[in-house]
Amino acid sequence: MLCAPSVLPNGFFGRDHPASPLHKENRMSSTTQRLYKRAAKADIVYDVIVAGGGPAAIGAAVAAAINGARTLILEGRSQFGGTATAAMWMEINFLFKDNQETSRGGVNQILIDAIRRWGPDASIPGKRSPKSPGSGGNLDVHPEYLKKVLFDLFEQYKIDYQLYSPVVDVVKEGATLTGVVVGAKEGRVTYRGRTIIDATGDGDVAYLAGCAMATEGDEISGWRPPVTVAWAVCNVDCDRLFAWLDQGIELDRHQYKAFNELINDYRDKGYHLPNWIGLNRTTVPGVVSINSGTSLNLRLDCSKSETLTLMEKMAIDQALEFIRFAREKKIPGMENVCLMRTGGYAMARDTRRLIGEYQLTGDDIMVGSDFDDTVATKYGGSDPVGQQRPYTAIKQGAKLPYRMLLPKEVEGLLVAGRCASATMLGHYGGKSMGNMIAMGQAAGVAAALCAQQGVTPRQLDAKQIRAKLDAMGVSL
Structure with a gap:
């Protein structure tokens, strides 16, 4: 000072x-x-x-x-x-x-x-x-x-x-x-x-x-909120994807419940995915924005640079793993999805x-x-x-x-x-x-x-x- x-x-x-x-x-x-x-x-x-x-x-x-x-x-x-x-x-x-x-x-x-x-x-x-x-x-x-x-x-x-x-x-x-x-x-x-x-x-x-x-x-x-590094993906048939997501829609954490149950099922089968994923339409055709619980339940202190660095590393790993998951499991509209980019920086909630x-x-x-x-x-x-x-x-x-x-x-x-x-x-x-x-x-x-x-x-x-x-x- x-x-x-x-x-x-x-x-x-x-x-x-x-x-x-x-x-x-x-x-x-x-x-x-x-x-x-x-x-x-x-x-x-x-x-x-x-x-x-x-x-x-x-x-x-x-x-x-x-x-x-x-x-x-x-x-x-x-x-x-x-x-x-x-x-x-x-x-x-x-x-x-x-x-x-x-x-x-x-x-x-x-x-x-x-x-x-x-x-x-x-x-x-x-x-x-x-x-x-x-x-x-x-x-x-x-x-x-x-x-x-x-x-x-x-x-x-x-x-x-x-x-x-x-x-x-x-x-x-x-x-x-x-x-x-x-x-x-x-x-x-x-x-x-x-x-x-x-x-x-x-x-x-x-x-x-x-x-x-x-x-x-x-x-x-003592629970700490998750930190998120968002991603955007492209080459998506958005109409097919969101029609599939909206079938019998039930929301949990204001995300698609059935989709996140699928995510967690495949996490148990070896896909290194975040605990939950939220998908949003965007202003650009074929592009979907993805919010996720990058660090959910890890109780990390994100007032430290070392933690934020870890979040950036985890996020790119999870984003690329999501691309593999969506292609291999042929998620409707995402059969040929590509990673566009990850977000500007790790975003702490608290x-x-x-x-x-x-x-x-x-x-x-x-x-x-x-x-x-x-x-x-x-x-x-x-x-x-x-x-x-x-x-x-x-x-x-x-x-x-x-x-x-x-x-x-x-x-x-x-x-x-x-x-x-x-x-x-x-x-x-x-x-x-x-x-x-x-x-x-x-x-x-x-x-x-x-x-x-x-x-x-x-x-x-x-x-x-x-x-x-x-x-x-x-x-x-």
Whole structure:
């Protein structure tokens, strides 16, 4: 952790790499300046810095900018979108409130409208079965179109943005977070902000800032959710495949039950397949997207690079084994299937979670606890934790309090998305991407208000956040 000097000189790039404007190699070329006007700037103080690039980060950055904040979003990987782009057409569940496409307003609706302007090449409705409480109100979105949409939104709302910028350290003045340090290609670079939003998924900023974090699995059994590396396959007769899958359809874990029973039968016969497989139509003819339980029941800690490396290895082994299985067993429509590619990276469902001013619990989302400081809502279902209980719907519109975004120990920081303050069951129920956008949106609005009023997130009245959300068309 870095302690901030009283004044940061123009061009300060972090204690380990004090590059100044005189260092020619660190100056942006005129061509890059012309083509990339919204590059991250190390010589200003942003109103809001969002660390992360997935659904919660997108909700936070767009909401902050809409409400007048000078905003920077930093993503450590090569693409914005998080699971929405890395998982290749996996349904973005609960962008809407329900299968009738009831609008959630705010950033959710902004994103839907931007995607749908590109027509059916960009998105189609996903699986929407009343028997499947965890899947609905969704779109299957082409990952490359989504990347384009996000760049365009950042430009439209004047959000500075940068990829290849993982947060590796933080800057604090006493107990107040004042900046983040990224491990850029050119070295360590410091960006300063009045409020920092940790939407990294793994709680990287909060962890580096010294916040208390929960890392245990299910509080009853210790079970940890699986990690997934998605795949896409091609040369599929999709009409034949899905007609076969839909015969006498019964869903389990919002996947095709009979197909997964077949998968598990052949696992016992020597095929090295994942425990379950979900298949989704895509916007491209002949292409199917595959979600799977790559590491189900292994209880792995995916806040470690060694574990994520293992997941990548397991995923390619399983993907190629699935191709062999589908061809040899002549799965209808997949007799000549080919592997197109595996996803952008290993996607963990649960790693570090903040222990904040309030920890959302499984009971809160199942019965729908009411809070005076509600700033977001959840829709969807709760997975069967280690198959110990049935897949069940949570309370639709379950309330999320502002306090779950607030650390106990650190000022100037909000934490949103799957790393917000919740027990594992509190997070896992309604973990869908549309809900993460809504939670990030609340953090973005709060951070913008803090900049306007010169207060810290802890000093902000949640009623002001709700008033801004109402003006954005968000009904709580």
